[in-house]
Amino acid sequence: MRDTPILNVSRRGVLGGLGAATFVLAVGLPRPGRAQEDEPEFGRDAMPNGWSDDPKVFIAIDADGTVTITCHRSEMGQGVRTSIAMVVADELGADWDRVRVDQAPGEEETYGNQDTDGSRSLRHFFVPMRRAGAAARAMLAQAAADEWGVDVSEVTAGNHEVTHAASGRALGYGELAAAAMELDVPAGDALVLMDPSEFRYIGSSEIGLVDNMDITTGQATYGIDVRRDGMLYAVIARPPVYGGRAARYDDSAALAIDGVEKVVAIDPVDFPTEFAPLGGVAVIARNTYLAIKGRDALEIEWEDGPNATYDSAAYRKTLSEAANAPGGTVIRDEGDVDAALEGAAQTLEAEYYIPHLAQAPMEPPAALVEIRDGRAEAWACTQAPQVTRLRLAERLGLEKEDVTVNVTLLGGGFGRKSKPDFVLEAGILSQAMDGAPVKLTWTREDDINHGYYHTVSVEKMQAGLGEDGAPVAWLHRTAAPTIGSIFAPDPMQKLPFELGMGLLNMPLAIENVRAENPEAAAHVRIGWYRSVSNIPHAFAIQSFVAELAEAAGRDPKDYLLDVIGPAQMVDPRDQGDVWNYGENPDVYPIDTGRMAAVVEAAAQGIEWGREMPQNSGLGIAGHYSFVSYVAVAAEVTVEDGFVSVPRVSIAIDCGPQVNPDRIRSQMEGAVLMGIGQALMSEVTFAKGRAEQDNYDTYLVPRMEDAPKRIDVHLVTSHSGYDQPLGGVGEPGLPPVVPAITNAVFAATGKRIRTLPIGDQLRS
Amino acid sequence: MVNIVVNGTERQFDGDEETPLLWYLRDELGLTGTKYGCGIAACGVCTVHVDGFPTFACVTPVGTLEGAEVTTIEGLSENGDHPVQVAWRDLNVAQCGYCQAGQIMQAAALVDGSETVSDEDIDYAMSGNLCRCGTYTRIRAAIRQAAEAK
Ligand code: FES
Numbered sequence: 003m004r005d006t007p008i009l010n011v012s013r014r015g016v017l018g019g020l021g022a023a024t025f026v027l028a029v030g031l032p033r034p035g036r037a038q039e040d041e042p043e044f045g046r047d048a049m050p051n052g053w054s055d056d057p058k059v060f061i062a063i064d065a066d067g068t069v070t071i072t073c074h075r076s077e078m079g080q081g082v083r084t085s086i087a088m089v090v091a092d093e094l095g096a097d098w099d100r101v102r103v104d105q106a107p108g109e110e111e112t113y114g115n116q117d118t119d120g121s122r123s124l125r126h127f128f129v130p131m132r133r134a135g136a137a138a139r140a141m142l143a144q145a146a147a148d149e150w151g152v153d154v155s156e157v158t159a160g161n162h163e164v165t166h167a168a169s170g171r172a173l174g175y176g177e178l179a180a181a182a183m184e185l186d187v188p189a190g191d192a193l194v195l196m197d198p199s200e201f202r203y204i205g206s207s208e209i210g211l212v213d214n215m216d217i218t219t220g221q222a223t224y225g226i227d228v229r230r231d232g233m234l235y236a237v238i239a240r241p242p243v244y245g246g247r248a249a250r251y252d253d254s255a256a257l258a259i260d261g262v263e264k265v266v267a268i269d270p271v272d273f274p275t276e277f278a279p280l281g282g283v284a285v286i287a288r289n290t291y292l293a294i295k296g297r298d299a300l301e302i303e304w305e306d307g308p309n310a311t312y313d314s315a316a317y318r319k320t321l322s323e324a325a326n327a328p329g330g331t332v333i334r335d336e337g338d339v340d341a342a343l344e345g346a347a348q349t350l351e352a353e354y355y356i357p358h359l360a361q362a363p364m365e366p367p368a369a370l371v372e373i374r375d376g377r378a379e380a381w382a383c384t385q386a387p388q389v390t391r392l393r394l395a396e397r398l399g400l401e402k403e404d405v406t407v408n409v410t411l412l413g414g415g416f417g418r419k420s421k422p423d424f425v426l427e428a429g430i431l432s433q434a435m436d437g438a439p440v441k442l443t444w445t446r447e448d449d450i451n452h453g454y455y456h457t458v459s460v461e462k463m464q465a466g467l468g469e470d471g472a473p474v475a476w477l478h479r480t481a482a483p484t485i486g487s488i489f490a491p492d493p494m495q496k497l498p499f500e501l502g503m504g505l506l507n508m509p510l511a512i513e514n515v516r517a518e519n520p521e522a523a524a525h526v527r528i529g530w531y532r533s534v535s536n537i538p539h540a541f542a543i544q545s546f547v548a549e550l551a552e553a554a555g556r557d558p559k560d561y562l563l564d565v566i567g568p569a570q571m572v573d574p575r576d577q578g579d580v581w582n583y584g585e586n587p588d589v590y591p592i593d594t595g596r597m598a599a600v601v602e603a604a605a606q607g608i609e610w611g612r613e614m615p616q617n618s619g620l621g622i623a624g625h626y627s628f629v630s631y632v633a634v635a636a637e638v639t640v641e642d643g644f645v646s647v648p649r650v651s652i653a654i655d656c657g658p659q660v661n662p663d664r665i666r667s668q669m670e671g672a673v674l675m676g677i678g679q680a681l682m683s684e685v686t687f688a689k690g691r692a693e694q695d696n697y698d699t700y701l702v703p704r705m706e707d708a709p710k711r712i713d714v715h716l717v718t719s720h721s722g723y724d725q726p727l728g729g730v731g732e733p734g735l736p737p738v739v740p741a742i743t744n745a746v747f748a749a750t751g752k753r754i755r756t757l758p759i760g761d762q763l764r765s
Numbered sequence: 766m767v768n769i770v771v772n773g774t775e776r777q778f779d780g781d782e783e784t785p786l787l788w789y790l791r792d793e794l795g796l797t798g799t800k801y802g803c804g805i806a807a808c809g810v811c812t813v814h815v816d817g818f819p820t821f822a823c824v825t826p827v828g829t830l831e832g833a834e835v836t837t838i839e840g841l842s843e844n845g846d847h848p849v850q851v852a853w854r855d856l857n858v859a860q861c862g863y864c865q866a867g868q869i870m871q872a873a874a875l876v877d878g879s880e881t882v883s884d885e886d887i888d889y890a891m892s893g894n895l896c897r898c899g900t901y902t903r904i905r906a907a908i909r910q911a912a913e914a915k
Pocket residue numbers: 800801802803804805806807808809810811812821822823824
């Protein structure tokens with residue numbers, strides 16, 4: 003037993019919600035023994051700083067019974083603040099109406115890994131959060147039993163109180179919290195988790211978002227909304243070409259504007275750039291408008307550097323040449339593809355292209371930093387608070403312990419906000435203003451012009467079909483700049499995690515399969531974008547399967563099911579994928595039966611096979627990513643070359659469904675983002691400069707582009723919660739685009755191999 | 766000097782009259798419910814009501830607002846109980862929520878200003894309001910629900 007201080011007093015003080023009467027349940031659970039040194043670690047064990055299931059870290063109970071659950075993952079629309087709270091509250095036996103959610107700052111040593119990416123939050127923290135809730139509940143029960151002098155087996159904890167049926171006595175959680183915190187936490191196996199049949203919140207679709215009231219009344223605080231006394235506002239003019247620099251600048255006109263306080267030069271960036279600011283010239287002013295006005299008044303002569311000639315149209319040809327030349331590194335090799343192609347009854351080939359994309363979250367990157375007494379405090383819409391803290395400390399010359407990163411709500415993330423460059427910029431500017439609070443806002447132009455873009459890619463496919471039309475050979479060459487180029491001198495080839503996104507781990511019931519990865523150089527910052535390399539891989543593979551079906555004279559859905567093959571467990575390592583989304587391949591093999599089931603569900607949902615009016619068609623695609631199975635069936639109509647998508651059916655099997663409503667909303671969102679990628683979104687470059695700069699040129703779907711009907715089908719192959727969880731935030735996206743382009747083929751007979759469709763169908 | 770009423774409170778503005786209403790609301794008045802998304806009337810996250818009409822605050826200079834009444838999301842209803850706000854919560858419309866203040870202000874004007882609301886009315890009225898998270902189908906459903914509820 004030991005005295006545990008109230009957690010995070012200062013932070014709670016800032017938020018003002020909890021007073022000194024807050025008691026925190028004490029004593030963490032011992033972490034189960036880590037694997038042997040030489041045994042590989044997987045899943046949450048393998049993440050930097052691992053995980054915690056310590057109730058004292060995640061749960062606080064106020065004397066009035068208010069339960070505060072700390073969410074350590076960033077909320078960017080996936081609903082994680084609600085879902086994590088549902089898990090903890092359920093095991094805790096808390097009354098949902100008395101649960102509040104607090105947001106953890108970046109501090110992985112305490113909370114475990116906080117990188118909110120890779121569709122991992124529930125996958126990795128479902129069990130630890132259940133354990134935290136269950137431990138707290140057991141301690142509350144014990145406290146009540148001690149108070150009444152009865153055996154703990156005679157009491158029941160639930161619905162925010164502990165009761166003793168024999169005597170009719172009851173004590174609320176608030177009344178018990180102080181005593182409960184004095185108790186030992188039930189260790190290891192002594193901790194009993196709830197039987198899933200008792201869940202009230204987990205698996206329920208009736209839970210409202212914890213931030214609903216704030217969001218609908220304008221009270222929700224995003225990174226761009228943070229306010230501090232005496233704050234200043236900044237924007238930055240960055241080099242228009244990646245790796246460029248301001249050779250000289252004249253700031254006299256900017257400084258002549260009333261309300262412009264200071265102009266600050268930021269050092270140019272070195273390669274590899276990782277998360278470093280791009281450099282440029284910052285204007286700090288009394289409000290955002292004046293900062294922007296001041297920036298407009300700067301006269302800057304840029305030196306463009308090594309990427310000055312980057313031209314995305316020309317680069318497409320370079321990628322195409324690479325993808326068409328044999329001899330790239332062989333990354334997957336089963337059977338003898340060359341011989342099988344030679345002997346095939348018919349051969350086909352096709353080349354697919356996707357452009358650069360910008361995540362363009364509705365809230366652009368924005369952060370506020372202030373520095374006082376040698377300590378920096380940041381408020382930021384970050385997906386990666388820990389790396390933000392580390393890099394901010396380095397850049398400001400401070401110790402990590404002297405840097406606090408508070409995580410606000412994120413107005414969308416999609417991978418952009420995993421990179422903390424914008425927070426570092428705010429820190430540099432605060433330092434330049436002697437520590438005054440400075441809010442740095444990226445304008446939309448900044449966001450589109452200086453992004454961490456989704457990679458551009460050419461996927462070259464070749465196949466041979468037998469007499470019966472079944473595929474006998476499959477060759478896939480993928481050429482695309484790698485995300486690795488921001489971390490090291492350009493490796494020129496995709497990293498294992500990129501290849502493991504739907505290329506190496508695509509189950510193909512084809513005897514002879516080879517994949518190659520020729521070299522490709524990066525000329526812009528390449529970064530994560532929701533579902534990452536799955537986007538080009540799924541587009542190419544699922545389009546090509548449909549092309550083969552057409553050549554074979556078969557129904558595309560039946561043919562796809564044949565290519566997926568009979569139900570079996572495939573070990574991803576057998577196909578050359580050593581990554582497997584970081585998960586243990588024995589626990590997470592590729593289950594072709596689950597893949598086939600979502601294809602069937604999506605097809606059924608769109609009433610596959612029905613008679614379609616002229617100019618309309620159905621398309622289907624399935625894809626395995628983030629250890630979840632998703633298929634999409636889309637209906638399109640093409641009129642005067644304009645494509646609309648009136649109806650979509652999307653089916654996901656992500657294992658146990660913790661928050662079904664948020665799974666549905668993620669699938670709905672994936673459909674919309676996929677419609678954008680299929681029809682309109684693209685960033686092009688000329689002379690090293692992005693040619694789009696705002697939502698009038700970088701197009702994303704609007705209300706009129708949204709389907710009239712999106713049916714989401716939650717598929718399970720397994721009832722209960724003992725199957726491991728799959729991802730949800732990203733896996734919906736990859737199959738959306740090929741489902742749409744396959745439907746366009748069905749409607750028009752025109753095969754889309756270049757994204758976006760844009761005006762390709764207009765003549 | 767510009768006199769305007771914001772959420773029922775009289776205000777005098779004596780700064781640069783070109784200042785967009787958006788930055789006056791956010792930076793000077795601290796009303797951060799109204800968001801920035803594009804600054805060029807292309808996304809709608811800055812939608813407020815000016816004399817009852819849905820207006821993009823990012824392209825509305827404060828100098829043009831002499832005598833105007835501005836309502837922001839913070840002033841739409843007393844307790845967050847405008848039928849549109851209620852429907853939004855009922856259907857869990859929001860994902861990240863960032864666009865939703867603008868969506869709600871646009872939708873409230875639509876619902877308050879018409880007897881019935883068709884799907885075509887919704888597509889037309891809402892086409893200036895982007896949602897990158899893709900909540901459009903729920904927005905449609907929530908507007909229909911709010912229109913029936915009122
Ligand atoms: S910020 Fe005003 S319309 Fe986009």
